[in-house]
Amino acid sequence: MEFRDVVEARRMVRNYTGAPVAAESLARILDAARRTPSAGNTQGQSFVVVTSESGRRRIAELAGESDYVERGFDPWISRAGALVVVCVSEAAYHQRYSEADKTDAEGNEIEWPIPFWWVDAGAAMMAILYGAVDEGLAAGFLGIHSIADLSAELGIPPEVTPIGIVTIGHPAPDRRSGSLDRGKRPIDEVIRYESWHPE
Amino acid sequence: MEFRDVVEARRMVRNYTGAPVAAESLARILDAARRTPSAGNTQGQSFVVVTSESGRRRIAELAGESDYVERGFDPWISRAGALVVVCVSEAAYHQRYSEADKTDAEGNEIEWPIPFWWVDAGAAMMAILYGAVDEGLAAGFLGIHSIADLSAELGIPPEVTPIGIVTIGHPAPDRRSGSLDRGKRPIDEVIRYESWHPE
Numbered sequence: 001m002e003f004r005d006v007v008e009a010r011r012m013v014r015n016y017t018g019a020p021v022a023a024e025s026l027a028r029i030l031d032a033a034r035r036t037p038s039a040g041n042t043q044g045q046s047f048v049v050v051t052s053e054s055g056r057r058r059i060a061e062l063a064g065e066s067d068y069v070e071r072g073f074d075p076w077i078s079r080a081g082a083l084v085v086v087c088v089s090e091a092a093y094h095q096r097y098s099e100a101d102k103t104d105a106e107g108n109e110i111e112w113p114i115p116f117w118w119v120d121a122g123a124a125m126m127a128i129l130y131g132a133v134d135e136g137l138a139a140g141f142l143g144i145h146s147i148a149d150l151s152a153e154l155g156i157p158p159e160v161t162p163i164g165i166v167t168i169g170h171p172a173p174d175r176r177s178g179s180l181d182r183g184k185r186p187i188d189e190v191i192r193y194e195s196w197h198p199e
Numbered sequence: 200m201e202f203r204d205v206v207e208a209r210r211m212v213r214n215y216t217g218a219p220v221a222a223e224s225l226a227r228i229l230d231a232a233r234r235t236p237s238a239g240n241t242q243g244q245s246f247v248v249v250t251s252e253s254g255r256r257r258i259a260e261l262a263g264e265s266d267y268v269e270r271g272f273d274p275w276i277s278r279a280g281a282l283v284v285v286c287v288s289e290a291a292y293h294q295r296y297s298e299a300d301k302t303d304a305e306g307n308e309i310e311w312p313i314p315f316w317w318v319d320a321g322a323a324m325m326a327i328l329y330g331a332v333d334e335g336l337a338a339g340f341l342g343i344h345s346i347a348d349l350s351a352e353l354g355i356p357p358e359v360t361p362i363g364i365v366t367i368g369h370p371a372p373d374r375r376s377g378s379l380d381r382g383k384r385p386i387d388e389v390i391r392y393e394s395w396h397p398e
Binding site: 032194 | 326
């Protein structure tokens with residue numbers, strides 16, 4: 001698909017048919033994720049892909065799918081053909097920035113003005129969301145309250161943090177998120193020219 | 200451009216011709232940024248676009264362009280036709296998650312398992328990087344050490360944090376980043392199936 005069409009078609013989809021995601025589609029989506037940038041080329045992002053029915057069910061349970069269903073949503077996590085758990089290792093960034101080309105004159109790691117590991121995880125998440133649409137699929141994203149439980153379920157080591165789950169699948173009619181009723185922020189608040197308060 | 204071509208063509212470019220970026224291109228790039236998702240549809244991301252020569256020069260100075268040049272890079276910040284400062288308001292997320300549909304039974308804000316404001320800022324950054332390539336342009340990204348100075352320069356209010364600067368312009372030959380010498384992490388470390396340590 002054209003990039004512009006991907007941008008315009010993309011939205012968070014919270015229901016799927018349950019049909020599997022083709023392996024070739026998944027591979028292309030993950031290739032896009034893998035090509036996203038990272039501070040100092042740390043490449044601190046990793047992805048755990050879950051497609052087995054039992055695995056998807058267990059993650060759906062951990063993510064509180066039954067609560068979603070109680071609140072009137074569809075069982076959108078277990079019905080997604082593929083779940084991609086987006087992970088990032090803060091430790092990898094500290095390690096990278098203790099290398100000679102990144103330390104200061106005294107050999108110290110920089111003080112991070114921004115925790116770029118989360119930023120880079122977000123970049124990877126975005127690539128996956130776009131990549132799914134490009135494959136004619138749909139995607140959603142959810143955070144998870146118990147990161148420890150998700151890590152235990154998937155065997156994710158302590159130095160790696162799963163930031164959330166991208167659901168990917170063949171879209172089915174879904175219930176619109178109540179958050180959308182908030183509408184869009186006025187464009188001149190979101191995009192500003194030359195300074196925050198243009199003269 | 201096709202999304203796949205954007206994904207494959209995109210790389211961090213650290214030199215530009217100095218030619219201006221067409222207003223229509225910039226508008227489409229920023230439209231993609233504005234359409235990126237945010238937790239609870241908070242829409243905490245904002246963008247300050249700097250295209251004036253004097254503004255670009257001042258930001259380049261704040262970003263330490265002279266240091267880059269001393270290290271053998273081109274003056275890639277001042278030479279970019281447009282700078283997009285990606286900002287996010289953590290406060291906006293706390294405000295959104297104190298609304299009735301997001302608080303717990305006792306009316307309390309959730310404990311954030313992940314600081315999703317940084318994740319959402321990263322998603323917006325990624326959209327801008329892709330959007331630039333889609334317009335036949337190139338883009339780069341840099342963090343900045345003194346966020347306070349950048350905020351002062353642009354009049355960004357204290358509750359909003361500029362996470363860094365996307366440089367956008369017509370590409371010129373650039374010096375390859377030394378970070379690329381690290382190579383790519385092995386794909387089976389980056390992408391894992393069913394669990395971190397597949398059986």
